[in-house]
Amino acid sequence: MLFRISFLLIALFSFKACRNGEVKAQEPAMVFVEQLEWRPSPAENFLASTEKSFDVESILPDGYVKDGSVDYTAHIQEAIFKHPNLKFPPFPIKINDKGLKIGSNQTITFPEGSELRLEPTTEGKYAVLEIRNAENVKIFNPVIIGDRDNHLGSTGEWGMGIRIVSSKNIEIYNPKVSKCWGDGLYIAGHPDHGPSRNVKIVNAYCRDNRRNGISVISVDGLKLISPYSGYNDGIDPKSGIDIEPNRPTDQIRNIEVVNPQTEYNPGTGISIGINKLYGSGNQQINIEVQQHIDYGSMNAFLISCANKYSRMGERVSGTINITDPVWKYNANAALSVFKFREPALYLNVTDPKVTDIAGKNLSKEAFKQTVEAKMGSNSKYMIK
Secondary structure (H helix, E strand, O other), rough: HHHHHHHHHHHHHHHHHHHOOOOOOOOOOOHHHHHOOOOOOHHHHHHOEEEEEHHHHHOOOOOOOOOOOOOOHHHHHHHHHHOOOOEEOOOOOEEEOOOHHHHHEEEEOOOOOOOOOOOOOOOOOEEEEEEOOOOEEEEOEEEOOOOOOOOOOOOEEEEEEEEOOOEEEEEEEEOOOEOOOOOOOOOOOOOOOEOOOEEEOOOOOEEEEOOOOEEEEOEEEEEEEEOOEOOOOOOOOOOEEEEOOOOOOOOEEEEEEEEEEEEEEOOOEEEEOOOOHHHOEEEEEEEEEEOOOOEEEOOEEEEEEEEEHHHOOOOOOEEEEEOOOOOEEEOEEEEEOOOOOOOOOEEEEEEEEOOOOOOOOEEEHHHHHHHHHHOOOOOEEEEE
16 A cells, blocks of 8 residues: 555656656656657658648748747748648748648648747637648648647637548648647547548657547548557546547547557546437447557546437447557556446457556456446456
């Protein structure tokens, strides 16, 4: 018990100190983040640079500055409207809360040194980059810094770094998004235009955003390859990756999350909450999560699907497969299951490696017993 209390105190101190940039953590669990520094990928840079790209720097006004202190949103948006392929300048640029709207058939490259810094705003809803009703978009190495540290208002939770809505064939490589008033990355649909489709995000790095690192609201076909999401806190759910529809018409289909790494999110490393899919007709979901690593989040993984929200007997069916997870030092639970009693929905957890808050490695049987105690007799699951 004394060890557990000491560990919690050390973790709490280290969490606050690391978030403020005051000290580097010394506990073994905290070393995890030090190994996950964002780097732009030379391979993706090369792919983007082989296409003829308009140099955004050439459209900036005479006497432009390179320190991110002057708002050039209007100039850059004009360039985006006119040119399908663009290359941003290799220095910081201030963007206002109107953000930048990306259209169809565009390729945008951010070279080393590029940053989009949001000008402090009172708005509770914004997107620094927005892809809405668009298709065939590629973005390479965007670095986005939100305004959570100097936000001028106190309401709202929808300030996003990159927002994708009802768009298809979207590829984003190496996005680094921090300090947004809401989420780092937001992937959704619209009732009139359907879900986003065929979205691929590679090597996302989301840290210190006020709500979630990555939110998945409505999508059919999503690949999240090697995302990192840590220290996202301020307003619920406070998760690394949150898969949570907003309405019964949303879709959570064909989602693949490969090698995700999450840590020290006060909510959950990865959460799946699908209660709001009830209310229309039957829904089917399928989610694959492979080799998830979480250190020190309140819960490493959380799932909620309560069929009490069913209005006319509709059902949510499908599978959630979690393969080879490594879950360590979670204050509440490695796997938290809340009212998972939908008989048509199956949960499979394969080869989990779990270390509890006191540093004890749990056997598979001991882990299984802790999960079964909360799942309920109607749950369809397998831990193997």
